[in-house]
Amino acid sequence: MAKCFHFILCFFFYAHIVAVFAETPIVLSPEQQTYLNTLLHRAKEKQLAKQRYWHLLLHYRPNLFGGYTSEADGPGFFLARQGRTNPQAELEATLNKFFTNELVGSSQQVSPCAFPARYQWLDQQLQFQSKLLPKRKCERFKRGIGSFSPKSITLIFASAYMNNPSSMFGHTLLRIDQKGNTEQTVLLNYAINYAANTTTENSFAYAAMGIGGGFRGYFSILPYYMKVQEYSEMENRELWEYELNFSETQVEKMLMHAWELGNTYFDYYFFKENCSYHLLSLLEVADPALHLRDQFGYWTIPAETIRIISKQPGLVRNIVYRPARNTRIWRKLERLSSSETQWFYELLDDSSILDSTAFQKLPSEQRAVLLELANHYLRYQMIENPAARTKYKKQQQHILKHRSLLDIPREEFLIEPISDAPEKGHSSTRIQVGTGQVRGKNFSEVGMRVAYHGLLDHETGYTPGAQIELGRLRVRMESQPARLRIQELKLVNIISLFPISSLFRQPSWKIGIGWETICQSDCDQDLAFQVNAGLGSMVQTRFMKHEMFYGFAELELNAGSVFNQGYRIGPGATTGVFAEVTSQWKIHAFIHHVSFLSGEHIGMVSWSLHQNYSVDKNLALRHEINHRHHQREWKGSILFYF
Numbered sequence: 001m002a003k004c005f006h007f008i009l010c011f012f013f014y015a016h017i018v019a020v021f022a023e024t025p026i027v028l029s030p031e032q033q034t035y036l037n038t039l040l041h042r043a044k045e046k047q048l049a050k051q052r053y054w055h056l057l058l059h060y061r062p063n064l065f066g067g068y069t070s071e072a073d074g075p076g077f078f079l080a081r082q083g084r085t086n087p088q089a090e091l092e093a094t095l096n097k098f099f100t101n102e103l104v105g106s107s108q109q110v111s112p113c114a115f116p117a118r119y120q121w122l123d124q125q126l127q128f129q130s131k132l133l134p135k136r137k138c139e140r141f142k143r144g145i146g147s148f149s150p151k152s153i154t155l156i157f158a159s160a161y162m163n164n165p166s167s168m169f170g171h172t173l174l175r176i177d178q179k180g181n182t183e184q185t186v187l188l189n190y191a192i193n194y195a196a197n198t199t200t201e202n203s204f205a206y207a208a209m210g211i212g213g214g215f216r217g218y219f220s221i222l223p224y225y226m227k228v229q230e231y232s233e234m235e236n237r238e239l240w241e242y243e244l245n246f247s248e249t250q251v252e253k254m255l256m257h258a259w260e261l262g263n264t265y266f267d268y269y270f271f272k273e274n275c276s277y278h279l280l281s282l283l284e285v286a287d288p289a290l291h292l293r294d295q296f297g298y299w300t301i302p303a304e305t306i307r308i309i310s311k312q313p314g315l316v317r318n319i320v321y322r323p324a325r326n327t328r329i330w331r332k333l334e335r336l337s338s339s340e341t342q343w344f345y346e347l348l349d350d351s352s353i354l355d356s357t358a359f360q361k362l363p364s365e366q367r368a369v370l371l372e373l374a375n376h377y378l379r380y381q382m383i384e385n386p387a388a389r390t391k392y393k394k395q396q397q398h399i400l401k402h403r404s405l406l407d408i409p410r411e412e413f414l415i416e417p418i419s420d421a422p423e424k425g426h427s428s429t430r431i432q433v434g435t436g437q438v439r440g441k442n443f444s445e446v447g448m449r450v451a452y453h454g455l456l457d458h459e460t461g462y463t464p465g466a467q468i469e470l471g472r473l474r475v476r477m478e479s480q481p482a483r484l485r486i487q488e489l490k491l492v493n494i495i496s497l498f499p500i501s502s503l504f505r506q507p508s509w510k511i512g513i514g515w516e517t518i519c520q521s522d523c524d525q526d527l528a529f530q531v532n533a534g535l536g537s538m539v540q541t542r543f544m545k546h547e548m549f550y551g552f553a554e555l556e557l558n559a560g561s562v563f564n565q566g567y568r569i570g571p572g573a574t575t576g577v578f579a580e581v582t583s584q585w586k587i588h589a590f591i592h593h594v595s596f597l598s599g600e601h602i603g604m605v606s607w608s609l610h611q612n613y614s615v616d617k618n619l620a621l622r623h624e625i626n627h628r629h630h631q632r633e634w635k636g637s638i639l640f641y642f
Helices: 002-023 030-045 052-058 087-097 116-126 139-143 203-212 224-234 248-263 275-286 302-311 325-334 338-349 351-355 364-384 386-404
Strands: 060-062 068-070 150-158 171-178 190-197 215-223 239-244 266-268 316-322 430-438 441-453 466-478 483-496 508-519 525-541 546-559 567-580 585-596 602-616 619-628 631-641
Touching: 030 087, 030 116, 052 060, 052 087, 052 116, 052 275, 087 116, 116 248, 150 224, 150 248, 150 275, 150 302, 171 224, 171 275, 171 302, 190 224, 190 266, 190 275, 215 224, 215 248, 224 239, 224 364, 239 302, 248 275, 275 302, 325 364, 338 351, 338 364, 351 386, 364 386, 430 619, 441 631, 483 525, 508 546, 525 567, 546 585
Parallel strands: none
Antiparallel strands: 060 068, 150 171, 150 239, 171 190, 190 215, 215 266, 239 316, 430 441, 430 631, 441 466, 466 483, 483 508, 508 525, 525 546, 546 567, 567 585, 585 602, 602 619, 619 631
């Protein structure tokens, strides 16, 4: 025991001595000291600390009442004690560190190796005399990002993933495309990803910390095929790849700065400083003429960043669509004839029919298509149902064995996206102006929705069957008697409709949280807090253009002074149909019933009929008929998206 204690004591003493010597600056020669003073003077004379590129490298943003603060929150990113808020002090400290062997940053390297983008830019501005600075080899950088042979950068957008709050608006990352890439080798490239390091599995804590910046966000570099497998294969998300028109020099600058960001973290905010926001800062480092982050105020939505980038003249060189596994299966299934479809389902039920005479008599090309589709579906099932993996694996091996006996190359065909590219969608923020009548009295109404998409909105560029609305406010002016009041304040209104079929069985769900004006039997009206959550299913048809018939079993809570006992809670149900008659005209009809069994005991039935006509993607006309709370109202509105 004594020997163990002695060993630990010696270890920490040795580590302390090493740290002391590592942090001891080199004693500069008179010539070096004079040169350093000259650099500091020239940097101040040229006002380098005020230049945009220095602010981009340090992530400085102007404060409301003057001065600057860096968005980087890790202390290892700054070389001056006041570096996070003082660009001049940080620049001077950086120049000083270039003359020392002190290990800096979280990566513990000498400063030119820890911060190569800073070194390169200051060298370009001040024309360093390399013979007067210590020589650096930066082996770790050369083995890492420095070993890449970048040709271009591609921005990747992954569509919404409804089962994860941080990915409901989509996700973006950057792919580093290397020289000599082909369509077959592009998955072997590396990707730059920014994501939160979550520290809780509690749903409420997760939401609160994500909204309030309670998680730390880190940049990481990982193989692109891993993200494709995660998004496209496991989460069934569509991927859109935007090759950006950057030169190799610009890409190298961006990669050097990405290396620097390994020395810090950022407080992660779901709605502002998220995956898209900080990736935009990398693009600005590559091309300082871009002012991408300035176009976002209080929130940054990944789909909006795609629209902003697409509007930059000449920035997007090429767009590639990579379908999700579900999409590939659906599109291939749609191509089958009725007899082929029957064979496919029989094959999934019993793979022994592969050896039957009837199946062997099918044309080889037909058998190949069926076997490939069955293989895709079984791979999907192995991911979705790990407990039954052994069963599906055995079926898959039988299918692959028969496919290998067919001397026919795999058929490749163009898969049409379920929804169009995200940059073609409507803007996320919406203003609504309308007029209507309730109980024979006229009213005018103004509303606003902060984000993001509703079922009746123009669907182009958005995930079908997914509604995510945040911050929806309606203010109503009634004529008799004249009064102005808040009609609705919805914090969250989410609906996820997933089609049930013989192949895919994923539940639909919904949740709504907010306040709404309630009218009781005597029509006393007041705002009441509401929570409504439901689980259900949806079936889709194609009688017109697209229809979704859905049903939810729900639980609803209302609370407020309008109720005699202050609250009511009970089970309920909603059934409805959402019909896309044309690409511009949509109808949504639904009936809602709830039986409040605790608090105020009452049963309530309401129904609604809503129609929306999209003049274009950012302008729509809407008509609503609502019967609820012992009253019927109609309303006509015009909607502007921006």
